[in-house]
Amino acid sequence: MSTIDPHTRETMIRIERICKRYGTQLALDNVDLTIGAGETFGLLGPNGAGKSTLIGLLATLKRPDSGRISIGGHDVLRDRDRVRQQIGLVFQENNLDRELTARQNLDFQARLHRLDNPSAAVAAMLRRLELEAHADRPAEEFSGGMRRRLIIGRALLSAPRVLLLDEPTTGLDPAIRHALWSLIHEASEGGCTIILTTHYVEEAETLCDRVALMQRGRIVDCGAPAALCERHAKHKLEDVVLALNAGG
Numbered sequence: 622m623s624t625i626d627p628h629t630r631e632t633m634i635r636i637e638r639i640c641k642r643y644g645t646q647l648a649l650d651n652v653d654l655t656i657g658a659g660e661t662f663g664l665l666g667p668n669g670a671g672k673s674t675l676i677g678l679l680a681t682l683k684r685p686d687s688g689r690i691s692i693g694g695h696d697v698l699r700d701r702d703r704v705r706q707q708i709g710l711v712f713q714e715n716n717l718d719r720e721l722t723a724r725q726n727l728d729f730q731a732r733l734h735r736l737d738n739p740s741a742a743v744a745a746m747l748r749r750l751e752l753e754a755h756a757d758r759p760a761e762e763f764s765g766g767m768r769r770r771l772i773i774g775r776a777l778l779s780a781p782r783v784l785l786l787d788e789p790t791t792g793l794d795p796a797i798r799h800a801l802w803s804l805i806h807e808a809s810e811g812g813c814t815i816i817l818t819t820h821y822v823e824e825a826e827t828l829c830d831r832v833a834l835m836q837r838g839r840i841v842d843c844g845a846p847a848a849l850c851e852r853h854a855k856h857k858l859e860d861v862v863l864a865l866n867a868g869g
């Protein structure tokens with residue numbers, strides 16, 4: 622959760638009337654969202670709700686059928702390269718180069734982004750990730766938690782203005798999840814705008830300034846976790862999610 626006053630934020634991401642179909646399957650149905658600079662924003666919803674599709678559109682990896690998205694004032698379709706320069710992306714899948722070491726994985730990214738001093742940037746990131754002792758081991762020897770840390774660190778290396786995280790902590794034990802939350806929180810404190818999808822309501826509650834609750838391609842409600850609880854007369858966000866998913 623960031624400490625920036627929500628009333629003074631400039632807009633970082635504008636999503637307007639977005640529709641996306643796969644064949645006859647309507648994955649996103651007229652989605653509108655505005656996300657402020659420095660905000661940490663969560664997408665919560667059952668399997669198939671459309672969360673990953675929305676991340677794919679923001680990441681310029683998918684094209685909408687209709688509607689518009691801009692990031693940092695740049696249209697994701699017309700200014701794709703400018704948008705890509707501004708975003709860091711973490712997919713659900715482990716897409717590290719398994720045969721390369723942690724240092725080599727980061728170094729590749731640093732050079733791709735033409736960082737001024739790639740070796741120094743990589744060394745600093747390895748320290749930040751607490752992976753210095755493992756820097757020269759191939760990623761295939763890493764535990765699931767170490768891999769995730771490395772993947773998030775790789776996305777942060779270019780100091781992106783926007784970080785897109787698709788289920789960043791799925792399948793990890795609570796201690797590792799908490800360590801990743803610290804990393805995500807640190808990025809937020811540094812001013813990064815973060816959008817994350819998750820199935821862990823506690824994760825959204827802990828990290829996010831606001832959350833969109835999605836169902837079948839639509840946003841059925843959106844707000845700060847406390848405001849959502851109040852609106853739905855529930856004590857916990859988990860209960861709001863369960864009630865909405867049950868159609869209650």
Ligand SMILES: Nc1ncnc2c1ncn2[C@@H]1O[C@H](COP(=O)(O)OP(=O)(O)OP(=O)(O)O)[C@@H](O)[C@H]1O
Binds near residue numbers: 667
């Ligand atoms: N490449 C694809 N081809 C066909 N249908 C797809 C494709 N990708 C997603 N879909 C469908 O679009 C809908 C939204 O999927 P999406 O993966 O965006 O949901 P999600 O909320 O991220 O789900 P999960 O929580 O399981 O990751 C689902 O009905 C899904 O089956």
